[in-house]
Amino acid sequence: MSQNAFDSIAMVDLKGQYQRLKPELDKAIQQVLNETQFIKGPQIKLFENALAQKLNAGYVVSCGNGTDALQLAFMALGLKPGDEVILPVFTYAATAEVIALLGLTPVWVDVEPDYFFIDSKAIQAKITSKTKAIVPVHLFGQTGNLGELMGIAKKHRLFVVEDNAQSLGAYYQSKALGTFGEIGTTSFFPSKNLGCFGDGGAVFTQQEQLATSLRMIANHGQSIQYKHDKIGLNSRLDTLQAAVLQTKLPHLDQFTLNRNKAAAWYDAELQEHPLIRIPVRNPESTHVFHQYTICLGHPTMSNDELRAKRDLTKTLLAESGVPSMVYYPIPLHLQNAYRNMNKENDEQFPVAERLSCSVLSLPMHTEMNEDLVKKIARRLIRAVNQAFAS
């Protein structure tokens, strides 16, 4: 058993996974070291093609990280300062960051409470003549009502850029997430479902012309060496990371299976507890459990009360040796960097604000086993009972 289950519990057990795949990974890394083509080595193309084929993703262009992937997407689509981009307020800041950096205007939308997905019903009201794109975020490992969102985008001729940093390998109605919009983006940050040994990311598109633009922009806007047809970035996946990812890719389905097994063990232990809501599954989406995120409390509690008890639960859990994380404690419209950006003063996003007080993500990774999950669940229940009784 690779997991050091009974001494220190990890939020994500990267050591255990590395130990299990060590012979393959070390060999792939050594090969790059021997060949010394650290930038644009042959492993890059091999990995891009393998991923494109696996997900039926058309063209895959690798890049430096998942944040750059979003930037490349907006640049390749030709979005200009002042163009409006609709995005959820309950997501990681990277989604909004690039929009703001490019001078685009973020247009905030609340999420729905079950799948934490941008609320399609609320999108309609936010569309103006300046709206150019919608950025759905497939949060924690699955998507929401993506079909309805795609319908709205089509009706209003808006680009869709899917932020699929957290749900690589998940499918909606049997089609891979990240392959619905004009462009899909992902991250290979080490703790992601397909993680490398540093930073990495990629964009997906079915359109050859967009793929060409994306590739150019990621490499200083060059069409051929020293001919710069566009303003670009230096955002390349390096060869070592591509070798790691190419080695891990054939294991992705097994990783997903392991995560789903862990989720089912958690469900069995936690589902009866009146103060714990286990993750709600979307029957139209598969789930890859990037996170196992529960919601605590009950509807009559105020947000402040809920936040205090959730935070106490987290502290008690940590004291019992179990790490947990709050993804995300502050929705984007309340973050200092964004709070004055294109928001009517009193506009509220009640679902996101409630979720920021109630969510708690538990240890989740590819190396979990049933005993470990049971142990975490028992300690969690003890912590919840104590926190909510006080």
Ligand SMILES: Cc1ncc(COP(=O)(O)O)c(C=O)c1O
């Ligand atoms: C939803 C989402 N979008 C974008 C990113 C950015 O990816 P990266 O850290 O590779 O830049 C992340 C990473 O955590 C993410 O979770």
